[in-house]
Structure formats: structure tokens, C-alpha cells
Amino acid sequence: MSENISKIINELHIYEKKVLKSLGENENYSPEEIAKINSMDIKSVMSAAGSLASKDIIEVEKSVTESIALNDNGKKYTEIGLPERRVLNVLVDEKEIDMKNLAKSTGIENYEIKIVIGWLLRKNWAKMDKGTITITEFGEEFEDKKGNDEKLLEILLKNENSDQNSQILSSDLDEDLYSGLKQLNERKNLIKIEKETTHTFKLLEKGIKILKEGFTIQEEATQLTSEQIKTGEWKNLKYRPYDIDAEYPEIFPGKGHPLRRIIEEIREIFLNLGFSESNGSILESAFWNFDSLFQPQDHAAREMQDTFYVKNPQDCHLPGDDLVNAVAEAHETGGDTGSEGWNYKWDKYVAKQSVLRTHTTGISTRCLEENQPPLKMFSVGRVFRRETSTYKHLPEFHQVEAIVAAEGINYQNLLGILKGFYKKLKFEVRFRPAYFPYTYLSTECEVYLEEKESWIELGGSGMFRPEVLAPLGINVPVLAFGLGIERLTMIRYDISDIRMLYKSDIKWLRELPIDNGIKLD
Ligand SMILES: N[C@@H](Cc1ccccc1)C(=O)O
Structure with missing residues (x-):
């Protein structure tokens, strides 16, 4: 033992x-x-x-002890008497009072009337009949007798006024006074109880x-002093052991939104590769968004159900006539590119329409028009499509767009850049032949979604066609691509529904790891 x-x-x-x-x-x-x-x-x-x-x-x-004391209001009512007591005093002589005269004949305040009647009836001191209040026999008995609530009020007042203001505890009260306490407790604002x-x-x-x-x-x-170390006293001290099992508060450090973080990562990749960054505007003319990309004016993607057309401003300015005419010619006849064009009458009013850009590729054609090759340019921006939201579709998302324009650039370079880019992000992608009106050859990048057991498209790419380049005055090959960013984020953070990225789900955001274990090489 x-x-x-x-x-x-x-x-x-x-x-x-x-x-x-x-x-x-x-x-x-x-x-x-x-x-x-x-x-x-x-x-x-x-x-x-x-x-x-x-x-x-x-x-x-x-x-738990409860100490009881009067508050200011309680003190006042103990001194002047509870309102029902003041009415009873009048009733003892009058026997009955007309409700209408209640305040006047008893001196109570108008706001007290309801309280008075309630308590007169509850205490059975009076009866009410057709607007007349009549004293009961029981009420008569209380002419000289105090109720338990009144007794307690008096005790409290006496205690307050006495020199040795001691505490009155609920546990000290006898049965009668305790029932008085209960009654007083029901009337707010007479006593205060401190637990x-x-x-x-x-x-x-x-x-x-x-x-x-x-x-x-x-x-x-718990703390060593230099003195203790010098004198060797530390050897004899008893140390408080560390409790490594002690509970600790969870900490959620501030961090960027996952989408923001991946965008920064992507920007860094392109900046490191020597690309310069360009920006466009969300509101774009159909001219830059579609026409400059040799997208015919009856192309399905331009339909209202695919593209958001803007009412205000309904139209945008077109660039200079030379460019507009050259684009018109590329569409109508192919110009001197050796192409037949689309063989229709190009309409500049259709090209003037304002749209919410459906891709960032219009930034690339603008850029080619404004700059001389050689050129390496990228941009990151939001794009809009009239799509129903699903686990992999959003009507509004981000793309990273890039072009390389220089002598000798070819399709192999395009695949090489794409592969390198995804590799830096630790993604394994596959390439598939694709079609875009503005590129040839064209390729789509896809990634496998384990959970959905299907491949999802990450973006498109290709070599810009001569019908795109000639009107812009570019006579070197240009590789181009536009890749979705939300889907990358979705896969990296293992989200099965892309909409999660746009929900303010604080719990999810809080618990996301800071760097997700993925670092740039
Ligand atoms: N603009 C295309 C992608 C793309 C960009 C550049 C060249 C070819 C394709 C899209 O939004 O899907």
C-alpha cells in the first residue's frame, strides 16, 4: 500500500x-x-x-449561492408600497372602483394599471366584473397583513438601510419568504439576484x-538564469517536464485562396521563362474576340446561347480601316494567304458588338498587332461563357493564354512548352488533335480525373493560321494556347466539384494546407 x-x-x-x-x-x-x-x-x-x-x-x-438585494426600483416600491397594495388600501374603504377611475382614485400611474389588475387577481385580493373592481373577502384580510413578497421586500430594505449591510442569501429564507422571492422574481426590475x-x-x-x-x-x-549556469546551480534544479501531449489550439494561418495561389504560380512559371505579361479587358469587341481569330460570323460559338452579349455599351470601336478591311478580306476570300476564306459577306456591325470575352485569345491577336516579333507573351484573365454550372463547368473562369511568335517556331515547340508547363505544375497531361478556326495544327490538353473515371479538357492550343496572321502583318509562325485554370486547381486540391472554388466555405479554405506539398522546381 x-x-x-x-x-x-x-x-x-x-x-x-x-x-x-x-x-x-x-x-x-x-x-x-x-x-x-x-x-x-x-x-x-x-x-x-x-x-x-x-x-x-x-x-x-x-x-451556488444566490444573494438577493433590492434594486432602485425595488427600493422605491418598498417605500411607497407595491401598486396593488396601494389600490387595496383604497378598496378597503371604497369596496369597489370603476376601472375607468382606477388611476385617478388610487394615485397609481397609467402604465401600472395592467400590472395592478394582474396582481390583484392573482393574489385574489379583488375581482373584476364588467369594468368594476371589487375587493374580495380574502383581500379584506390583507388590510393589516403583508404578503410574503412584501415581507421579503421589507427585510431587504431594512438590511440595506442597516449599518452592517450583510448579504441575504436565498438559502437563508424560510418557506414563506422563499415563495415571496419566487413572486418577486416574476416581476422584473424589483430585485437583483447575484449568483x-x-x-x-x-x-x-x-x-x-x-x-x-x-x-x-x-x-x-521554468527559466534558467545565466547566474545558475555560471555557478553550476542548474545541475541541482528540478525541471518541469515538457508535456508533449498537452492540448494546443488549432491555428489557421492566413493564406491566399487556392485559385489565387495557382495563378501566382503560373505567372511565375511564364515570367521565369522570359514571357512578358499582357492584359486585356473583360468587355471585348466581337472583332477581337472572334473576327480577328478568323472565326466566321455564323460560327456556333458566337450564338447568344454561348456568348454573353453586352447591352451597354452595345457596340465597341473597331480598329483602323486597314486592319478591319484585311480581316474582312480574310473572312470573305482568304486574301492573299492562299486560302479561300469562309466565302460570305463579312459584316462590320456584327464585329462591333460588345461581348464578355469568351477566351483570352483576343489578347494575343491584339498583342500581335501592336508588337513586332520575336515575341513571347502571356496573360491571365477571366472569361465568360453561357454554360450551365456543373462539377466541371463554370460560366466564368480563368485562362492563361500565351503566344510565341518568332522565325522558326513550330508545332513541336508548342508541345514542348505545354509539356514543360504542366510538368512544372506536376500534372500529367495527354494531347489530342483538336479543331479551332484559328489554328492549324490544333491540339487539346486533357488530364485524367480518377474520381469521375474520365478525361477532362484543360485547354486548347495550336499554330495560328495564316488567315489570322496576315491581316495582323505577322509573317513568322506563332504558337498559341489558352488553358483553363480552375480545373487545374480542382485537381490539385482534390476537389470533385469545381464550384467549390467560388463558395465561401470557410472550413474548407481554413483547412487547406498552405503549400499543398507542391513546390516549384
Ligand atoms: N481559345 C481556346 C484555346 C486556344 C487558344 C489558342 C489557340 C488554340 C486554342 C479556348 O478557349 O478553348
Whole structure:
């Protein structure tokens, strides 16, 4: 047994020992007193006591006391009498009062009328019939007798006015006064009740045994001083062990939205490859969005159900006549590109229409018009399509667009750049032949979605056609691509629904890892 006790003692925390020792000196010490004696804070005392209690060394008893006092309003009513008492006083003489005259004949305030009638009836001091209040026999008895509530009010007032203003506790009240308290409690704003929780500690058998066995309290060092190190005193100190199982608060450091983060990563990749960054505007003319890309004016993608047309401004300015005419010619006859064009009458009013850009490829043609090759340009931007939202579709998403325009650039370079780009992002993609009106050859990049057991498209690419380049005055090959960004984010963060990226799901955002374990090479 004793061995058992010394094992328990060995495992006691210094705070537990201090609390126990104080209780050994005086079992009636309150937690506050124990805290003071040992220069501990009350929290540490309570947690040490809790720990002692969990080991059946002491018992912690909790009791709640309610102290009752009058508030200002209560004081006033105790002095002038509760409103129903003031009415009863009149009723004792008058026997009955017309409701209409109630305030006037009894001196109560108008706002008190409802309260008065309620309590007169509840206390059975009066009856009400057709607008007349009549005193009851029971009420007559109360002419010289106080109700329990009134008795309590008087006691409270007396206590307040006396010199040794002691506390009146609900537990001190006899049955009558306690029922008075209950009544008063129902009327808001007469008394205030302050609840106080007190804890008392009691030594249990095990605690007594431990005290009998005795123990020493050696202060634990929490901080070393240079003095202690110099003198070698540190060797004799007792150190508080680290509790590596201690609970810790979860921390959610601030971080960028995953979409934002991937965009930054993509920008960094292209900037590192020596691409310059360009920007366009969300509101674009059909001319740049479609026509400059040799997209015929009856092309399905230009239909209202695919593209958001803008009402205000309904039209955009077209660029200079030379370019507009050259584009018109490319569409109508192919110009001198060796192509036949689309063989229809090109309409400049259709080209003027304002649209929300459906891709960022219009930035590339603008850029080719404004700059001389050689050129390496990229841009990141939002694009809009009239699509129904699904797990992989959004009507609004981001693309990264890029072109390389230089002598000798070819389709192999295009595939090489795409492969390199996705590799940097740690994606494995496959290429498929594709069709775009503005490129030849054309390729689509796809990635496999494990969960949906299907390939999803990440973006399109190709070599710009001569019908696109000639009107822009470009006579070197140009590789181009436009890749969706949301889908990359979706796969990287293992989200099965792309819409998640646009929800304010704080829990999900909070718990996302900061770098997702993926770093740039
Ligand atoms: N603009 C195409 C992608 C693309 C860009 C450049 C060349 C070829 C294709 C899209 O939005 O899907």
C-alpha cells in the first residue's frame, strides 16, 4: 500500500502538492486562500484540485449561492408600497372602483394599471366584473397583513438601510419568504439576484494517507538564469517536464485562396521563362474576340446561347480601316494567304458588338498587332461563357493564354512548352488533335480525373493560321494556347466539384494546407 502511495506522490505535480499541503494544514481553506498562501493563481489551484479529485485524493464540492438585494426600483416600491397594495388600501374603504377611475382614485400611474389588475387577481385580493373592481373577502384580510413578497421586500430594505449591510442569501429564507422571492422574481426590475459559485475541497482517505506519508515540494525551474549556469546551480534544479501531449489550439494561418495561389504560380512559371505579361479587358469587341481569330460570323460559338452579349455599351470601336478591311478580306476570300476564306459577306456591325470575352485569345491577336516579333507573351484573365454550372463547368473562369511568335517556331515547340508547363505544375497531361478556326495544327490538353473515371479538357492550343496572321502583318509562325485554370486547381486540391472554388466555405479554405506539398522546381 505504502509503495502504492509513494508512487502516487512521485507522480504529483508541484501544484497538486501545494494544494494538498495547504489542505493538510487546514482543510477549510478556500481555493482563494490556497491560491494566496502558495502565490498561485486561482486557475492553477482549480486545475490542480480537479486533477487531485480525478485521482480520488480530494473531493471538490461546488455550491451556488444566490444573494438577493433590492434594486432602485425595488427600493422605491418598498417605500411607497407595491401598486396593488396601494389600490387595496383604497378598496378597503371604497369596496369597489370603476376601472375607468382606477388611476385617478388610487394615485397609481397609467402604465401600472395592467400590472395592478394582474396582481390583484392573482393574489385574489379583488375581482373584476364588467369594468368594476371589487375587493374580495380574502383581500379584506390583507388590510393589516403583508404578503410574503412584501415581507421579503421589507427585510431587504431594512438590511440595506442597516449599518452592517450583510448579504441575504436565498438559502437563508424560510418557506414563506422563499415563495415571496419566487413572486418577486416574476416581476422584473424589483430585485437583483447575484449568483456566486464557491468550491470547497475535502480530503479523501487517499489524500490523508498521502499527507501522513509526507512529501517535499521542490520548486521547479521554468527559466534558467545565466547566474545558475555560471555557478553550476542548474545541475541541482528540478525541471518541469515538457508535456508533449498537452492540448494546443488549432491555428489557421492566413493564406491566399487556392485559385489565387495557382495563378501566382503560373505567372511565375511564364515570367521565369522570359514571357512578358499582357492584359486585356473583360468587355471585348466581337472583332477581337472572334473576327480577328478568323472565326466566321455564323460560327456556333458566337450564338447568344454561348456568348454573353453586352447591352451597354452595345457596340465597341473597331480598329483602323486597314486592319478591319484585311480581316474582312480574310473572312470573305482568304486574301492573299492562299486560302479561300469562309466565302460570305463579312459584316462590320456584327464585329462591333460588345461581348464578355469568351477566351483570352483576343489578347494575343491584339498583342500581335501592336508588337513586332520575336515575341513571347502571356496573360491571365477571366472569361465568360453561357454554360450551365456543373462539377466541371463554370460560366466564368480563368485562362492563361500565351503566344510565341518568332522565325522558326513550330508545332513541336508548342508541345514542348505545354509539356514543360504542366510538368512544372506536376500534372500529367495527354494531347489530342483538336479543331479551332484559328489554328492549324490544333491540339487539346486533357488530364485524367480518377474520381469521375474520365478525361477532362484543360485547354486548347495550336499554330495560328495564316488567315489570322496576315491581316495582323505577322509573317513568322506563332504558337498559341489558352488553358483553363480552375480545373487545374480542382485537381490539385482534390476537389470533385469545381464550384467549390467560388463558395465561401470557410472550413474548407481554413483547412487547406498552405503549400499543398507542391513546390516549384
Ligand atoms: N481559345 C481556346 C484555346 C486556344 C487558344 C489558342 C489557340 C488554340 C486554342 C479556348 O478557349 O478553348
